[in-house]
Structures are given as structure tokens and as C-alpha cells.
Amino acid sequence: MSDTAVKVIQKVTWIGSLANIALAFIKITVGTMTGSQALIADGVHSFSDLVTDTAILIGSRYWTAPADKEHPYGHGRFETLTNIFIGVLLALVGIGIGWESLTSISEQAHSKPGMLAFAAAIVSIVVKELLYRWTAIKAKAINSRALYANAWHHRSDALSSLPVAIAVIANYFVPELHYLDQIAALIVTAMILKAAAEILWPAVLEITEAKADADIESKIQAYAAEDSDIKEVHAIRSRRTGSTILLDFHLLVDPVMSVDKAHTIAENFKSHLLYELDEVVDIIIHIEPFNCKERVLNPCCDDCDSDINTLS
Template structure:
């Protein structure tokens, strides 16, 4: 079983347990609130009912988000968790607004204020205990799976616990003779529920618009990259979150004289180190540069230069009278700072015994190649 599916199984189990508890609490608190004449307990029951709805949404989202990447979703389905969190937040805000309207109406009509019974107190205490247990259980799952959705669910359970404590205080005060206390407690709970919904919506929207990871985490990524052997610098480090994981892409600078294979190895080392040392990171795209793109764009970019085949034809036209084709073993081109540097690799057997004649022959080759307007420098080597 893949890690994604195993995590999805854990999250689904935790959510189903929470759904069962919330179902019992929603029925119990709403029923007891009606019979015990407690507006605050009824509001708390509606809060639990909204949590039950979010648990259902969470189960569906986890099932979809656990699917492997496919041709339509090459980066996976983790964003479905984020969409579910937005929906969850909207439900909570709506529920909070409804509770608040009802509580304010009760405060404006004191004739409807009724002293709640002890049954409401007992039910509220049971709710506090149940929600605290759910909070700790769901938090442990959220940490293991690095799921923002499960973390949000855990805080829903904690908010339920806190709201029940407020309800309990309001009930005790109302029974003691402060008639407004129950309605005031309901208003406080309503505001709490709406606030949690608002925060969930904002955090999820920030993820959907690809907001960067926190600066502390980005700095950690930067330090790991710069500490990797062969990396001379970095630029264009970009990060974003996708569900429970984070993604990053970066341009690293390496020596412009190394081989393609060595540059590829350095990029692989950067990617592997980041994934091993930064727990949240699931995927990294590393682009290898011989120089800083941002600086080069100001002085001249190599993208406007001709491709290799064109440069080779130009070189051939310039030196065909000076050297036989079979004498040329290889030609390396370095595209740097808006120009081309040429490395001409000649056969060692063609070296002249007279060093002065050798230098003159090399100077003629370099002068001929330098006539090409794109070329800034030519080096000659022998093998």
C-alpha cells in the first residue's frame, strides 16, 4: 500500500469516528437544549451538526485526494482537500450567522428567556469531554499525515470544547438567576464558529492562489540548496502548498565548464536532499543554470543567439582553409553572458614540432573564428 493511501486510510478512520461522535452530540445537545430550554445548548448542538456535515465532506475529499496522479491531474488530487476546507469554512460561517441571529432575537425579547434545567448542564459536560478526546486524537493523525484538513478538523473539535465551556458557564449563570447569560453564551459561540469558518476560507484561498510557504521554511530550503556540493548560487526559488504537502522549484547555478551529466547529478543531489531534510516537501523541480538568469537579462540573454548547428556551420566556413576536417575531434560551445565561447579540440597528432609555428597556426584559427560576430572567445585544446 502506497504512503498516500495509508495516510488516507488513517484520516478516513479518524474522520468517521469523529462523525459518529458528532452525530451523537448533535442529537443529544439539540434534544436536551429543547427540553431544558437552553438556547445556548441548541446553538452548540447546531455547531456539532455542522461538524458532522464537515466530517462527511472531509471523508469525500480524502477519498478523492488520495487518488494517484493521472493525465488530467499530473500533480495529484491534493487540492480537493483544499476545496473541501473552503466549503467547510462556508458552512461554519453560515451556521455561526444563524445562531447569532437567533441569540440576538432572544436578547431583544426577554419574555422568551427561560431558565434552563440541569439536564442541559449534564449534556454540556459530556460534550466537553468528548470533544477534548476528539481534538487530541485528530491532532495526532494530522501530525502523522501532515494534513491541513485534519488539523482544521482537530481545531473544530477544540472549538466545540471551548464553546461548550462557554455554554456551561452561561447555563450555570442562567440557573443562578442571570437570565440573559444563556443567550449571551449562544452569541459568543456563534461568533467563534463564524471566526473559525472565516480563517479556514482565508487560509485555503491563500493556498489555491499559490501563496509562498512561510519565510522560515523558505530560508531552510535555501540553506539546504546552498550547502549542496557543486551549487554556486541560486535564484528564482518558488514555493507553494498543495493539500498536506509543499512543492518547490528553483534555478541553481553551477560552474559553466562542467559536463551536462555532472550538472544533472548536482540537481538530483539538491532534489534528494530537500525531500529528505524538509518533511513537508513532496516534489522539487531543479533547473540548472551556468549563470544567473536575472543578471544576464540586464546585459544580454543567450536565447537570441543561433543554435549549435548554425554556429558550427559558421565556424566551418571560417576555418576550412586552415585545418582539415579530420583534424577536428570536437567543438564545444559555451553560451555565456550573451555570447558564444568556442572550444576547438584538435587531434594531438597534428601538432607542429615548431612551437612558434604552432602558436601562429592557433592564432590564425582564433582570428578566423573571432570574425563570427556571436563569438567572444576561442580556446584550442589537443587530444
């Protein structure tokens, strides 16, 4: 990752942190003043964003580091660990808010939230949605999954403020519906847990070495078909490390071709793939002769000891 990308991550995260501090303080203070449990819960959610911001600021110093002797494949998994931390923290915050709401849902409200609580929720929705859109654009520009996960943390905060605003305004005009505040907090919980799952699942797939991209094999085959010197590509394997993808596959060429020419074909194809596939940063190609023994996609005979001169 370039120095420019690192600076983008640092700048976006610091601005988001300052916004989170302000919003958390406003929502918790106003929630306490007006007696809105949902707004307080939403403020705690905003405060949890500060922890994830810190994880991004610290983690980015590691996952952006180049490959070294101890980490020959790079440091991308540090970004994966950061995503896991963000997802787990979100889940814990959601569970805590949900438990507090469930245990107090039958309690009578001592006061009804006023329009100040409604205004605080609206401000949160607007600010956090703007932060989400801006952070997501920056994350896409530099291809950072962790920054995009943090963008969704902003979006979950914006969405969580929506039921809070609805509950506050409904409770203001219809005090008998005091339980709407707790129900809104439960809706906030569901949204937080959903966001946590959407962040955690890709990280789990990466840690368990799942295929990086469902479409990557078909893309490679399509590019290979455009090169007449490439007879076949098979045994394609891909894995993700942070925001990048590592590839390896077998490439078959004319068996009478010189090693030097076969190497050149492989290197040119590798360069082409690195240019076309944005997330791919390294490719290992195993060159094989295009004969009956090595062919996989279109086997030419049942007896693999056949003379290679019978090849079409």
C-alpha cells in the first residue's frame, strides 16, 4: 500500500474519531437529560466507534508495511485481525444494549423524551450518513477493507439513530407508548449485530483460506483464451490477505517450446493479470507442457502415455 493510501486512512479515521467524540457526548448527555434510554444506547454505540477508529489507526501502521523476511506474503492479515476486532466489538456492544433493553422493557418511564432528544438523533443520522458515504468512497479508492468496515460502522450508527428518532417523537406525542424507547433500543441492537456479522464473516472466510473471489477463475480463463500461446490454465488457487489477493495456477504451453520463451509467456500473462485484476498483488505460475499427461480441462486420451505428437 502506498504512502498516499496510508495518509488517506489516517486522515479519514481521525476526522471520523472527532465526529464520534462529539456525537457520543451529545447523545449520552441529551439522553440522560431527557430520560431516553434508546438515545443513551445510541451514544454508547457512537462511543464504541472510537475504539474501532483506534484499531484502524494502530493496525494500518502494520498492514501497510511491505513484505519482509518474517512476513514474505506481506502484512495483510493484520488488516483481517483489525476487521475481526471491529466485528467482535460491535457484537459485544449490540448484545450489551439488547440486554439492557430487555431487562427494562416492562418498566414505567419516569419522564418522556423531549424534542431535544429528537434533534440529537436527527443530527446523528445526518452526520454519520455523511461520514459513511465519504469513508466508503475513500476506502474504495485505496481498496481498504478495514476502512470500508469502519465506514459501515458509521452507517450502522446512522441507521441506529433512525428508530431512536421515531421512538422519541412517538413517545413525546403519545406518552402511553413509553415502551417504544426500549423497543427502539432493541432495533438498534439488531442493526449493530447485523453490521458485526457482515464485517466478521469475510474475515472468517479469509482466516480459513476460502477462495478469494468467486469470479476470479472465470476471469483468468477468459484472459488466457485471448493468448494463442497459452494452451490451458488449471489448478487455479486464490486466497485473500487483507485487501489483497494472492494467486497461483498451472499454465500449459507447447511442449517443444524453449524454457526461455515459456517463461516470457508466463511473465507477460502475469503482468496482464496484475494490471486487469485490481486486488491481485502476486501470482505464482507453474509452467507445464501441453501433453496428454498434463491436460486437465480437455483431456486428449485415456492412455496418458500416448505420443505427444498426436496432439492437435
